[in-house]
Amino acid sequence: MPFDLSWLLWALPVAFGLGWLASRLDLRQWRLEGRRAPRAYFRGLHHLLNEQQDQAIDAFVEAVRHDPDAAELYFALGGLFRRRGDYERAVRVHEHLLARADLSAAERERAQHALAHDFLKAGLLDRAEAAFSALLGTRFDADARLALLHVYERGRDWARAAAMAETLDGGEHGSFRLRRAHHVCEQAAALQRQGRHGEALALLEAQVQRTPESARAWVTLAEVRQALGQADGALQALLALARHVPSHVPLVAHPLVQAAAASGCRDEVRVLLQEWAQRHPPSVDVTQALASLEDDASAARRRYVEHLRQAPSLVAANLWLAGVPLGDDEAEPLVRRALQQACEPLKRYRCAACGFEARQYFWHCPGCQGWDTYPPQRVEEL
Known part of the structure; x- marks a missing residue:
């Protein structure tokens, strides 16, 4: 039976037509999806610019679904x-x-x-x-x-x-000398808690030679020497701080007085604090330290009066009143308690970066985790 080729005359046009129709459908679908992806992308940008994060995420999820590459x-x-x-x-x-294998190295x-x-x-x-x-x-x-x-x-x-x-x-992020000094001080504090005072002392003595501009290194060195009974060494560390980092003298004014009393160097510390007070804005901590070095109460009160002449201070006024009888036995404790309560917020330290306030001075802010963000002045003096 001879093979009939006449059916090819019908099959070829039909196959061509079906192929053309399929390509048009695929092209239409591709164009439709291509239009959907940019629309979803731009819709996500619109929501993002309007700070509508939830709607932006939904739009981007849709865009990724249409264009997974x-x-x-x-x-x-x-x-x-x-x-x-x-x-x-x-x-x-x-x-x-x-996890994608086609991702470039960058x-x-x-x-x-x-x-x-x-x-x-x-x-x-x-x-x-x-x-x-x-x-x-x-x-x-x-x-x-x-x-x-x-x-x-x-x-x-x-x-x-x-x-x-x-x-x-x-490097490109600047100097990390002071930050490294904080790390060493933290290591020394950990050694102290373990009773390894000698190792802490050696670590800090090397650090102050390397970074003399670190106030914390000098303060921590003084504390370690004091713990070892080296009163003269503690005083020398605080005096070195006053030379290298004079801005932090208010922070160590009271430890200076205590170290001076233990070493018998009250006059030297008095002269240092007086010279500091002449060259810097008034500090309640320095004034209070100088008042504690006076031999009689009237001379101590004159220190507070001089402070008030230079700068109005509720804390200094309260300290002056502490040595003056008010004359009314019933009202005096109430007035003093009210003044003390009003002064407490002014004695705090405040982080310059985030505003976190605390009664004690922090080298590392608990709020913003910044280093050296606390000025050595109290809130009233800022």
């Missing part, structure tokens, strides 16, 4: 999750990016950097440390080292923090 959308989405505090979803987004480093910050914000310090360590030697090296320094500080790993601060010193 767009790495920038993943970065934007992960950043939004992190800003919102949804760290678990941010981690998933950036881990999904890292984008992979960027995703690793974003993932490390997710862990840091979430408080997962061990995972953050591992993630930032993987970025050492990359274009994110300086930022990774700075983040690792923060991780070590939060974990109170002061030895590694000091080593990292030393590698960062003098």
Whole structure:
């Protein structure tokens, strides 16, 4: 039976027509999805500019669904999750990016950097440390080292923090000399708590030679020497602070008086404080220290009067009144208690970075975690 080729005359046009129709449908679908992705992307930007993070996240999720190869959308989405505090979803987004085999080396480093910050914000310090360590030697090296320094500080790993601060010193982030001195002081404090005063002393004596501009190093050295019964050594450390960091004399005015009394050097400390008071704005702490060095009460009160002539101070006025009888036995304790209560907020120290106030002086702010953000003056004197 001969083969009939006439059916090809019908099959070829039909196949061509079906192929053309299928291509048109695919092209239409591709164009439709292409239009949806930009719309969702721009809608997300609109919500983001209007600080509508929830709506922006929904729009970006839709855009990623239509264009799963767009790495920038993943970065934007992960950043939004992190800003919102949804760290678990941010981690998933950036881990999904890292799992892609077609990601370029630059984008992979960027995703690793974003993932490390997710862990840091979430408080997962061990995972953050591992993630930032993987970025050492990359274009994110300086930022990774700075983040690792923060991780070590939060974990109170002061030895590694000091080593990292030393590698960062003098780089693009500036000087870390004073920050490293804080780390050494924290190490010395830990040694003191363990009863290893000799090691703490050696550590601090080396540090003040290396960073004489660190007020905390001198203060901590004085405390260690005092704990070892070295009254003269403690006084010498505080006198050295007055020479190298005169701005912090109000902070150590009372310890200076105590060290002077133990060493029999009251006159030397009196002269130092008087000279400081002549060259600097009035300080209640310095005035009170000078008043405690006077031999009679009337001379001490004159110190407060002189302070009030230079600067009005409720704290100084209250200290002056403490040595003056008011003449009314019934009202006197009430008046003194009211004045004392009114003075208490003025005696606090305030962080210059975040405004956190505290009764004691902090080298490391509990509020913003900043170093040396507390001025050595009290709130009333700022």
